[in-house]
Amino acid sequence: MSGYYYSILQGALLTVAVSLASLLVATLIGLVGAAAKLSGRRMLAWPATVYTTVVRGIPELLMMLLIFYGGAIGLNSLLEALGSDQSVDLNPFAAGVLTIGFIYGAYMTETFRGAILAIPKGQMEAAWAFGMSPMRTFMRITLPQMVRYALPSFTNNWLVLIKATALVSLIGLHDMTYLAKQASASVREPFAFFLFTAALYLIFTAVSLQLLKRLSARYSLGTDKVQL
Numbered sequence: 001m002s003g004y005y006y007s008i009l010q011g012a013l014l015t016v017a018v019s020l021a022s023l024l025v026a027t028l029i030g031l032v033g034a035a036a037k038l039s040g041r042r043m044l045a046w047p048a049t050v051y052t053t054v055v056r057g058i059p060e061l062l063m064m065l066l067i068f069y070g071g072a073i074g075l076n077s078l079l080e081a082l083g084s085d086q087s088v089d090l091n092p093f094a095a096g097v098l099t100i101g102f103i104y105g106a107y108m109t110e111t112f113r114g115a116i117l118a119i120p121k122g123q124m125e126a127a128w129a130f131g132m133s134p135m136r137t138f139m140r141i142t143l144p145q146m147v148r149y150a151l152p153s154f155t156n157n158w159l160v161l162i163k164a165t166a167l168v169s170l171i172g173l174h175d176m177t178y179l180a181k182q183a184s185a186s187v188r189e190p191f192a193f194f195l196f197t198a199a200l201y202l203i204f205t206a207v208s209l210q211l212l213k214r215l216s217a218r219y220s221l222g223t224d225k226v227q228l
Contacts, residue, residue: 004183005196011176012200018096018165018175019204023158025101030108037113048109055106060164067099068092068171096168100161107157115150116142148219155212159205166201176200 036048055063072090079086119142127137169178180197184190 004187004193008176008179008183008193008197011174011179015165015175018168019162021097022100022104022161025097026104026108026161029101029105030112033105033109034112034116037109038116052106052109055103060103061167063103064099064167064171068095071095092168092171092173095171096173100164104157104161111150111153111157112146115146118149119145151212151216151219155209158208162204162208163201
């Protein structure tokens with residue numbers, strides 16, 4: 001029995017890796033998406049709006065299956081059209097990270113867009129009037145305030161993203177959920193292994209919540225009452 005628990009702990013490391021990599025992808029997509037929606041240019045705002053609307057309207061499980069299997073079919077069809085007889089198998093880790101990052105990039109887009117809109121526009125206009133470039137204005141004026149406004153929603157997105165990593169077990173990635181299912185099938189004691197896995201997820205989310213609360217308190221210094 002102890003060997004199964006140890007393998008689940010090893011799978012927990014993979015779960016953490018998938019979570020962090022997916023968060024990075026989602027954050028990058030969110031920043032780009034928010035910039036596109038706030039650009040004032042229809043050619044940029046319209047695709048970003050379609051992206052956030054479609055992704056948030058489709059179940060995560062269905063989206064993962066569509067991207068994983070549909071992506072493989074699309075790549076193989078493209079290779080066949082180019083006259084190649086080779087086939088491509090998507091790497092489960094890369095597919096899982098990109099899929100989860102793509103899904104939560106839509107939520108991050110709205111998070112960052114709302115945070116930027118919460119900043120008085122006059123601050124950016126004043127920075128431009130003093131000769132600051134748009135990039136310098138973003139780094140010195142917009143970004144620090146955006147982080148403070150975005151952190152509550154960012155925290156919620158991150159906590160949900162961690163739990164969504166359990167879906168990668170469906171595409172063959174040996175995360176802790178996959179290993180818990182394997183262990184329960186071997187020993188026929190599913191409750192113990194799934195309860196252990198649930199406890200690990202709870203630990204991850206509890207630690208993340210405390211760290212993000214401290215980060216939020218730091219960015220709220222001088223503005224709100226800080227509670228540690």
